[in-house]
Amino acid sequence: MVTALLFDMDGLIFDTEKITKRSWQYAANQMGFELTDEFYQGFIGVQDAECETMLSDYWGDEFDLKHYRHIRDKHLHAARRSGIDFKPGFHDLFQSAKAHKLKLALVTSSHLPDVQQNFADTDYLSQFDLIVTAEDIKHGKPRPDCYIMAYEKLGLAPNECLVLEDSNNGMKAGKDAGCLAAMIPDITAPTQEIVDRADYIFQSLVQVSELLRQKM
Structure with a gap:
């Protein structure tokens, strides 16, 4: 689960x-x-x-x-x-995950100041159980180090974690870390390798919320 x-x-x-x-x-x-x-x-x-x-x-x-x-x-x-928009479905997914008492981690290749700027004027950052940024990792994606660090710090097994990614490099990192992984493509379509390895490929985060409702 x-x-x-x-x-x-x-x-x-x-x-x-x-x-x-x-x-x-x-x-x-x-x-x-x-x-x-x-x-x-x-x-x-x-x-x-x-x-x-x-x-x-x-x-x-x-x-x-x-x-x-x-x-x-x-x-x-x-x-x-000038402001950056949240992707469709994020707000509902975050609230649903919190309601189901799931652990939530932010695992990004960006640096912490950029993370803080993106989330400015929201209270989301304080609600994540863990934040992993570029400063924390020597080898970034597509290496699996960031996701290994995340599940180890959360005290979980990799197969208890669902990685949510928009990129092929991120998906490779998640799968190589042993996690379940879902790709929600943004400007890059999944490669055939990722199609073969992905546990899920969704059109938006709305479908991740639907998956949670089915599994919980």
């Missing part, structure tokens, strides 16, 4: 993936580079530092990472300040 939900954040709880992608591509364009949609797909669910290393390797010595970060972060922070 599932006793915990392990939530990714960007693209799963918040509609942030589209604005993040725009900022990364905007900065590249401003510097005379092209960050294609296809190349960006490999960044989804991965920590920023690893993505930046990929860019530096790809574009070589002409690429000024410090200048790129400045342009990208300024563009992204401006977009975040």
Whole structure:
């Protein structure tokens, strides 16, 4: 029986993936580079530092990472300040999970200040039983370390935990950690590998709430 939900954040709880992608591509364009949609797909669910290393390797010595970060972060922070919407179904799912006394963890590749900014003016962060951010993990998704840390800190077995992810990298991390995992795709469709490995593939978090009602 599932006793915990392990939530990714960007693209799963918040509609942030589209604005993040725009900022990364905007900065590249401003510097005379092209960050294609296809190349960006490999960044989804991965920590920023690893993505930046990929860019530096790809574009070589002409690429000024410090200048790129400045342009990208300024563009992204401006977009975040205008407000970020919750994804459909999150509020009801969170309330339903709390009502069923499930443990709730936030397991994200983002850094804590970004997490705090996204959840500003809400009381959700204080209601999670555990928060795992980029600062806590040496090896980010698609490595399974973050989800292993989550279920160990919660004192649960991996098969008691349902990972909720929007990305292939996140799904791989969850499954490699031994957890049950459901993908709710955002801007990336599941690969055939993930289709074969996923316990569930849903269109929205609304269907996760429906699953809970059936199982509880």
